[in-house]
Amino acid sequence: MDLLASIAIGLGTALTPINLLYCLLGVFLGTLIGVLPGLGPLATIAMLLPVTFGLPAEAALIMLAGIYYGAQYGGSTTAILINLPGESSSIVTALDGYQLARQGKAGLALATAAIGSFFAGTVATFLIALFAPLLALLALKFGPAEYFSLMVLGLVASVVIAHGSLIKAVGMILLGLLLGLVGTDVNSGTQRFSFGQIELIDGINFVVVAMGLFGLGEVIRNLEHVEHREVLQERIGRLALGREHLKAIIAPVLRGTAIGSILGILPGGGAMLSSFTSYTVEKKISAHPERFGRGAIEGVAGPEAANNAGAQTSFIPMLTLGIPSNPVMALMIGAMIMQGIQPGPEVMTNQPTLFWGIIASMWTGNLFLLILNLPLIGLWIRLLTVPYRFLFPAIVLFCAIGAFSLANTTFDIYLMALFGVLGYLFTKLDCEPAPLLLGYVLGPMMEEYLRRALILSRGDPVVFLTSPISAALLALSLLVALTVLLPVIARTREEAFSEEPR
Amino acid sequence: MPSQKLVLNKDVLSGLLFAAAGAGFLVLAQDYEMGSGRRMGPGLFPTILSVALVAVGVVTVLRGWIAGAGPVGKITWRGLGLVSGATVLFGLLLHPAGLLPAALCLILVSALGSRETRSREMLLLAVGLATFAVAVFVYGLGLPLQAFGPLLGG
Numbered sequence: 001m002d003l004l005a006s007i008a009i010g011l012g013t014a015l016t017p018i019n020l021l022y023c024l025l026g027v028f029l030g031t032l033i034g035v036l037p038g039l040g041p042l043a044t045i046a047m048l049l050p051v052t053f054g055l056p057a058e059a060a061l062i063m064l065a066g067i068y069y070g071a072q073y074g075g076s077t078t079a080i081l082i083n084l085p086g087e088s089s090s091i092v093t094a095l096d097g098y099q100l101a102r103q104g105k106a107g108l109a110l111a112t113a114a115i116g117s118f119f120a121g122t123v124a125t126f127l128i129a130l131f132a133p134l135l136a137l138l139a140l141k142f143g144p145a146e147y148f149s150l151m152v153l154g155l156v157a158s159v160v161i162a163h164g165s166l167i168k169a170v171g172m173i174l175l176g177l178l179l180g181l182v183g184t185d186v187n188s189g190t191q192r193f194s195f196g197q198i199e200l201i202d203g204i205n206f207v208v209v210a211m212g213l214f215g216l217g218e219v220i221r222n223l224e225h226v227e228h229r230e231v232l233q234e235r236i237g238r239l240a241l242g243r244e245h246l247k248a249i250i251a252p253v254l255r256g257t258a259i260g261s262i263l264g265i266l267p268g269g270g271a272m273l274s275s276f277t278s279y280t281v282e283k284k285i286s287a288h289p290e291r292f293g294r295g296a297i298e299g300v301a302g303p304e305a306a307n308n309a310g311a312q313t314s315f316i317p318m319l320t321l322g323i324p325s326n327p328v329m330a331l332m333i334g335a336m337i338m339q340g341i342q343p344g345p346e347v348m349t350n351q352p353t354l355f356w357g358i359i360a361s362m363w364t365g366n367l368f369l370l371i372l373n374l375p376l377i378g379l380w381i382r383l384l385t386v387p388y389r390f391l392f393p394a395i396v397l398f399c400a401i402g403a404f405s406l407a408n409t410t411f412d413i414y415l416m417a418l419f420g421v422l423g424y425l426f427t428k429l430d431c432e433p434a435p436l437l438l439g440y441v442l443g444p445m446m447e448e449y450l451r452r453a454l455i456l457s458r459g460d461p462v463v464f465l466t467s468p469i470s471a472a473l474l475a476l477s478l479l480v481a482l483t484v485l486l487p488v489i490a491r492t493r494e495e496a497f498s499e500e501p502r
Numbered sequence: 503m504p505s506q507k508l509v510l511n512k513d514v515l516s517g518l519l520f521a522a523a524g525a526g527f528l529v530l531a532q533d534y535e536m537g538s539g540r541r542m543g544p545g546l547f548p549t550i551l552s553v554a555l556v557a558v559g560v561v562t563v564l565r566g567w568i569a570g571a572g573p574v575g576k577i578t579w580r581g582l583g584l585v586s587g588a589t590v591l592f593g594l595l596l597h598p599a600g601l602l603p604a605a606l607c608l609i610l611v612s613a614l615g616s617r618e619t620r621s622r623e624m625l626l627l628a629v630g631l632a633t634f635a636v637a638v639f640v641y642g643l644g645l646p647l648q649a650f651g652p653l654l655g656g
Contacts, residue, residue, distance in 0.1 A: 401601075459540030
């Protein structure tokens with residue numbers, strides 16, 4: 001009964017004309033920018049964040065969520081049509097999707113991706129509505145010690161999914177945590193690491209960090225290569241599924257949805273891990289594994305369902321605990337804080353319209369995605385052919401204006417340029433910038449919880465081990481950290497990431 | 503095989519970067535009160551983190567020396583310099599010259615960062631985008647900016 005009432009509240013929020021409009025706008029802009037070459041969901045959200053700050057909190061978060069699914073779907077479109085995954089979670093989609101496109105069946109692959117995503121998104125939305133309140137209730141029992149340990153687990157898990165060297169990912173997290181502490185310390189009023197700059201008193205704006213690392217940094221990296229893009233010569237083919245296709249994809253979609261829903265909730269999980277796992281599973285259980293990589297429709301259906309389900313359920317820890325399980329969720333948390341909302345379990349009880357509104361909007365967002373993408377595919381294909389030399393100056397300009405608009409100060413523009421340079425150098429050194437952003441968002445929160453936990457225990461650090469929940473979370477972190485070091489797992493992990501381009 | 507003779511490989515350089523950043527934060531953090539476990543001062547948490555960062559840096563350097571790692575690879579100084587330079591130039595010009603000239607400069611300078619840029623195309627793009635930006639951000643969204651700044655009689 002409660003659930004129905006809550007869903008009614010959510011739909012009441014999500015279905016107001018103004019929120020529907022922002023949801024549509026978000027999905028549209030997200031797909032539009034996601035389809036453009038060289039722009040993944042992180043860069044897309046970072047660039048559009050300043051646009052949402054003028055909106056009411058509900059509309060802003062609904063729009064950002066829409067941008068996320070839109071960019072996600074845009075990434076799949078480029079993966080299928082030009083073998084250029086817009087983001088890491090659609091790498092596996094490119095494997096078979098592009099082959100289908102070369103056989104003149106791009107329409108089939110695109111329709112499969114759209115329908116698989118819609119189905120998975122719908123199921124995952126219901127799962128969120130079902131489980132998020134339970135988790136939020138549990139979280140109300142959390143004290144500072146438990147929260148601190150939970151964040152440790154989140155950070156450890158994010159190291160596991162980072163590509164490349166573990167120790168470097170740890171370094172990036174620590175660097176992010178430290179950068180997050182720049183500005184006034186809430187407790188003592190001491191200004192830390194601000195070099196006397198007035199602009200740094202409130203800390204480094206996280207949009208500046210994100211736009212620099214993921215917007216400018218990407219632009220510079222893309223300038224390394226002379227552009228060469230394979231433009232699809234073959235016909236797209238019919239954008240519809242026949243009955244035999246539906247039959248072929250129904251099981252992979254169901255399995256993908258299940259895999260994605262579970263992996264999305266795990267800290268450090270999310271879309272990428274889900275799509276990789278789903279592809280592996282489909283290949284393993286297929287009667288004809290040799291078809292994979294040569295245009296197997298199951299290889300598109302499963303991972304697409306999985307990545308969408310994973311993208312949705314990764315909202316659960318963010319909405320209920322205020323813990324980002326991946327960099328995109330770190331951006332969402334940053335957006336919430338900028339809207340004056342303290343993320344955590346209180347959001348559900350104190351702001352039910354916001355909480356349930358976002359959840360309900362996920363379903364309308366997925367519906368828009370389906371309605372929008374199939375007819376607009378012609379427009380997206382035309383956008384795919386926009387040369388990068390036209391795009392990147394525009395990206396730089398919008399990042400610069402966006403940085404200025406945050407606090408109407410040019411200081412943020414310079415700071416963003418600095419983070420752009422750093423972002424590029426980090427990727428040259430094989431240090432992934434994403435863990436830095438996670439650390440950056442969590443830094444101040446971790447310090448605060450650590451401080452409060454120690455005040456409550458009168459300075460006794462054993463409190464993290466005597467509280468059962470906290471001890472369990474820390475044990476889990478240790479377990480996760482140790483398993484990665486096991487040679488067998490380390491090798492599989494390397495294999496999973498070696499399928500990535502570059 | 504990774505080239506083992508390379509002294510400044512990716513891992514060594516990353517490690518040095520971490521260690522240097524950690525040391526920097528560590529030195530700065532010593533100015534802040536440490537407090538005690540019972541009442542953490544503003545210096546304690548940054549000190550713990552920066553010590554850990556220095557340690558991670560040292561381990562990364564050692565690993566890079568012992569196990570070896572790839573070279574950093576070619577850095578596109580042209581792209582790096584022109585894109586970041588164009589952004590800084592934009593910031594410098596924004597108030598004195600106004601959004602329109604600042605945007606024009608940003609686009610033209612950053613466009614030079616790509617080897618594929620053609621001058622006539624870029625001029626058109628610059629004029630188009632700059633006008634669009636002024637229309638949207640100055641007149642549409644009402645950012646506190648002028649199309650032409652005091653330097654240009656605005």
